[in-house]
Amino acid sequence: MDCHLPAVSRSILRLAPLTAAVLMAFGSPIGLTNASAQDAELLRKLNAPYARVADSAKSATKLFTAVLDMTKPPAPIGEEFNQTTIYPGMDGFAAWANWAAANEGIGKALIECQGMQVLGVPYGTAGVDPKFVERGLVIEVGSGGDLSEVRLPYLAALESVSAYVATDMYRLCEAGQFEQAFATGMAHLRVLRQACDAQMYEEKLAAMTMLADAFSVHRDVLYSYQEKMPLELLKKLSLKEYPFLKASDTERLKRIELPEGDLYVAEAMIASVFGSDGQVADDRFKKTFAGLQSAGQPLTGFGASKRWERIANVHGSREASMQKLNAIYDDWWRRWRLPAYGPMMAAPTALSKTNPVKYAAVVLSVADIDALFALRRRLVAEFCGTACAAGIVSYHKELGVWPDDIKKAYTQFFPKRFNFDPYDKDYGSFRFESLGTRARGVETEFGRVDVTGCMLYARNDDNQFSGATRHAEGGRADDFVLWPALRAISRGQGK
Secondary structure (H helix, E strand, O other): OOOOOOOOOOHHHOOOHHHHHHHHOOOOOOOOOOOOHHHHHHHHHHHHHHHOOOHHHEOHHHHHHHHOOOOOOOOOOOOOOOOOOOOOOOOOHHHHHHHHHOOHHHHHHHHHHOOOOEOOOOEOOOOOOHHHHHHOOOEEEOHHHOOOOEEOOHHHHHHHHHHHHHHHHHHHHHOOOHHHHHHHHHHHHHHHHHHOOOOOHHHHHHHHHHHHHHHHHHHHHHHHHOOOOOHHHHHHHHHHHHHHOOOOOOOOOOOOOOOOHHHHHHHHHHHHOEOOOOOEOHHHHHHHHHHHHOOOOHHHHHHHHHHHHHHHOOOOOHHHHHHHHHHHHHHHHHHHHOOOOOHHHHOOOOOOOOOOOOOHHHHHHOOOOHHHHHHHHHHHHHHHHHHHHHHHHHHHHHHOOOOOOHHHHEOOOEOHHHOOOOOOOOOOOOEEEEEEEEEEEEEEOOEEEEEEEEEEEEOOOOOOOOOOOEEOOOOOOOEEEEEOOHHHHHHHOOO
16 A cells, blocks of 8 residues: 655644755765765764664554555645544544544554654664655655755654544544543554654654644543543543653653754764864855855855855864853753753853854754743643543543542542643642633634633743633643643534
């Protein structure tokens, strides 16, 4: 069968022009047989973490083998249509349900892969099964010999898998097969969690976003079938499944590390533009960074070339540039491990204090990864909020009423530690409100929805509770409503 993968979808699948331009300076594609020693050393560093993991603990080969047999979906999967937009009652759902039923091999592969350690997609295509290369289930560096491009097409496969899982969960729940639906759903979460351990910034950003979206899909399904789902399954999810997404994780997902691959790429690029005396090699320096600055904008190349020619005369040495680069990453690593709202987090970053002319090569070689800090907060909220939501639904299923205090659901229905708000400066709890018979109007991206029963919501990046009258997922303001599932409510209210 043919493997039909979506085109680049949602902003998470944007490519990394920095990495592409870095590799362009080396003169040969990484992963090809004529790669230079410098290329090979970079590739070795990128693949080193996976080299320490046994092949039996890497899920990419098994999962991608199943993806090879995926049939064409009823419609393209992309920004307008993806795992978050699939639901029974939408136009064409029957065709999507038939598609999911015809591709059960994906669900089986996910279940087999869920206990593995990493996804483990190798960097470069050397030694990769030609079928995977042909179908784009790889990380391509210097695709077709064009070193101006680095592609991560395998991310599109993960989007296809995510769309399959959302469809299949709904298909199975419609048939009353709730245990099977959530077995596939939980396996999918765990494989996406493996993908979050990738080495490159773009990969990690994509995987973390897909995982956060997948948690939101689970809450949609929980909301839609809460009356029909058996209590035993609800308790299993809230007490044994969601809390143990990965054995080494806590509710704060501390085990997700910053990506190191981009550092290796930046080191290699900076090393390539200095001569044996440790000073800038004018031609290489100008060509490399003018090309990087003008990536995708060829008409700006001449002006950029002149600018970098001037900068070459005042740029710091190779040793000083490497020290500055590592200082920037050291600063990020310390911040990643510290409390999100500690004093250091408010201090200027090493990148912001770097002289943009003397160390222009360094500044242009790194992408400010503040987006990962924000995304981790959102992911933790989605993770913890889903565990809490399953516990709240379990409480309602067993006792016939919503808790008037979330503390009443602790221990018996979900672990207390998952009532954790990553947007709280004091590492406090989510806000829980019992609404009784009152309806709370909430403004959302889907329009205004009316919420009844109870609400669970987090602060947002403004660190304030705002009464949950407006909702935003991981935004700078408004509250982040985690339960009930606003997207599912909006569908029921015809939004």
